[in-house]
Amino acid sequence: MGCDGGTIPRRDELVRIKKKPEQKDKDAELAFRWRHCTIKQLPLQQPIVACGLGKLYSKEAVIEGLLDRTILPESAVHIKNLKDVKSLNLTPNPVYDDNKAEKGDGYVDGGRSPYICPIIGLEMNGKYKFCFLWTCGCVMSERALKHVKSTICHSCQTPYEPSDVVIMNADGDDLIHMQENIVARKANKKSKKRAVTEEQTGDDVKSEINLKKKIKKEEKVTSSNAHKPSTSNDNRNEPQDPAFRKAKETYSVAKDPNASEVLKSIFTSHKSAEEQTRAHWITYNPFYN
Incomplete structure (x- = not known):
């Protein structure tokens, strides 16, 4: 039956002990x-x-x-x-x-x-x-x-x-x-985003200030030119538009270097008018004299 003197039992065989939980590796x-x-x-x-x-x-x-x-x-x-x-x-x-782990034929x-x-x-x-x-x-x-x-x-x-x-x-x-x-x-x-926004805002403000200064400067130049008296000898302040020059009382087609001879010949101020013998419908010269 056992325990007759031929065997020596161990402590774990005689006393029940609490098993330790398995620990993770x-x-x-x-x-x-x-x-x-x-x-x-x-x-x-x-x-x-x-x-x-x-x-x-x-x-x-x-x-x-x-x-x-x-x-x-x-x-x-x-x-x-x-x-x-x-x-x-x-x-x-x-x-x-990683092929060895998949095949399982070698040490991993x-x-x-x-x-x-x-x-x-x-x-x-x-x-x-x-x-x-x-x-x-x-x-x-x-x-x-x-x-x-x-x-x-x-x-x-x-x-x-x-x-x-x-x-x-x-x-x-x-x-x-x-x-x-x-x-x-x-x-x-x-903080970086805020700094970028402030920098962009500062640039916008600077550009707006510069634009306002430029507009004021242009307004001053325009007002000074408007109040400046014009002289007949000073042609720098007169516009360069040909229509403006032709509207002046002192303008003459005969003296205009840009006018052609054909255009000048229809006026009585042209040298060819001396040979004209009949009335001209453009200049309305009836030749009464």
Whole structure:
């Protein structure tokens, strides 16, 4: 029957103990977060986007979630439109081969990632902190960003501000810091927009003032010319319109250099009038004398 001196029972065989709950594999959880969409929990598909909190999404899933907000999880309700996400410029890992995982005929290294840091080559697998710039969407490791201290993107040379740095898959204090950065970016955007509006308003006011000055100047010139006495010898103030010159009493067709000889010959002031022997219907010369 047992327990007759030939066996030694263990403590767990005699005393019932409470089973410990199963613990999650942290490495597997990290790998899942860096390779799967936050909304659909499916592998990430290009184009890949990220929100201001650093969570990763497939852009297709984001669009579907915006069209039907009932499918959005609680972790993605802060996305109101496509302006709340940024398209990522990821650097592919040249040694990553995803065909082995599909075929199942080889060893699959869980630490391998399809993307790496373009600066120092670290793999984006969750073991190292990665971040992206909200201005351009370039992704790089936090180590590379801290070692090369600059306000210009290392990949595309786009200038950025400290609040534009977004830590990917942020957690704990980093998550709080990312929330503060979102508020700071919105405040900077509003201030820049206000500055541009004020600058445009200032330019409009300046142009209006210049236009008023120009109109006043033209009015002064016009009024001074109107009150200035005209002289017969000064032809600079007379209009150059031929009709105005012909209306003057001192005008003579015979002395007009622009008139043709045919036009001059029909008037009695022309030299050919001496040979005229009959009345002319244009000049009404009846030759009474």
